[in-house]
């Protein structure tokens with residue numbers, strides 16, 4: 001490369017968890033890196049643009065994963081978070097640990113997660129061993145569940161703080177950040193030309209498309225990807241400041257609840273939200289989850305989707321898991337996730353100058369620095385570790 005007519009050597013489209021990580025990795029190794037994406041909308045309900053899956057205060061993270069690739073990418077992300085916290089002074093990770101609670105009535109639906117990188121602090125409570133109740137008195141789960149506690153650094157990360165820190169370090173390494181929206185990308189033998197919503201054009205040598213759920217809705221790649229977008233609903237339960245501080249260090253929870261309408265619960269300890277209030281966040285799969293296909297359907301869901309369809313069941317679950325907490329108020333919110341058939345993201349080169357990093361499968365935050373770093377390695381023509389099965393991450 002090194003074409004003088006280029007504005008940038010490397011461009012990343014999408015200022016989300018994957019894109020901000022990739023931009024930081026690229027700018028550590030190369031000059032002339034640009035990251036292009038819009039900021040978070042001030043008012044989701046009046047927004048008619050794109051939306052990110054990370055607009056929130058809490059994402060669960062832990063080292064145990066269903067396979068080595070996810071475990072390795074999460075280990076890389078823990079290391080990156082530690083570096084970023086030191087470099088920026090931000091608090092990104094609250095290492096409160098994670099409880100994985102399996103109800104045997106539904107546990108067959110879940111694969112046992114066995115892979116982790118390095119030593120992991122695990123305590124297992126087999127079915128019938130109820131001694132966890134003495135250690136975690138705030139929680140209640142039905143008798144007969146098996147429970148695994150994973151200690152620090154498992155816990156909860158702040159995705160907004162993670163993106164902000166990635167951007168801060170990328171900028172300090174010389175990256176340019178443009179707050180704009182890319183409406184199309186066109187590749188020829190000499191360059192990729194990006195057309196921005198502002199009318200500006202950016203010419204770059206190589207581009208990474210890291211636009212999450214919107215990847216099939218703008219002409220950025222040569223062809224559509226085989227992904228599906230899924231609606232997600234989460235509930236925030238407001239607690240008093242006193243309860244918020246008191247419960248701030250309880251572990252996160254993953255719980256295979258036995259319920260006709262909701263499944264696969266995850267829950268954070270109380271976190272301080274932008275309105276200054278402490279809120280417990282809980283999400284789950286629900287029988288009302290949908291797969292919006294058009295851009296308009298995704299946008300309508302994020303703006304005004306019916307997130308109250310299963311609010312009663314979610315509220316009951318939250319209160320049942322934390323029986324001693326007086327919740328002041330409950331609210332529900334929409335979000336979207338991007339899924340693939342094999343539960344792996346797509347990290348690949350799709351043409352001479354175009355690369356892609358999308359599809360966190362509802363768990364991409366905890367491993368985002370790993371995935372963004374792998375994408376950056378590809379763009380820099382650096383080899384990946386030989387044990388990684390590239391086919392499992394290939395565009396499909």
Ligand SMILES: Cc1cc2nc3c(=O)[nH]c(=O)nc-3n(C[C@H](O)[C@H](O)[C@H](O)COP(=O)(O)OP(=O)(O)OC[C@H]3O[C@@H](n4cnc5c(N)ncnc54)[C@H](O)[C@@H]3O)c2cc1C
Nearest residue numbers: 014016017018052053060182211212335360363364365366
């Ligand atoms: C409710 C919910 C709970 C979750 N819980 C967890 C969890 O506990 N643990 C976990 O690890 N993960 C969790 N996830 C998943 C995690 O948040 C995602 O996997 C992660 O955000 C994916 O990162 P991304 O960069 O691919 O996409 P995003 O974070 O969505 O970022 C994509 C970015 O691209 C931008 N963009 C889109 N189109 C364009 C364009 N044309 N031009 C420029 N920019 C564009 C968007 O504005 C956005 O900023 C959860 C997700 C949801 C919705």
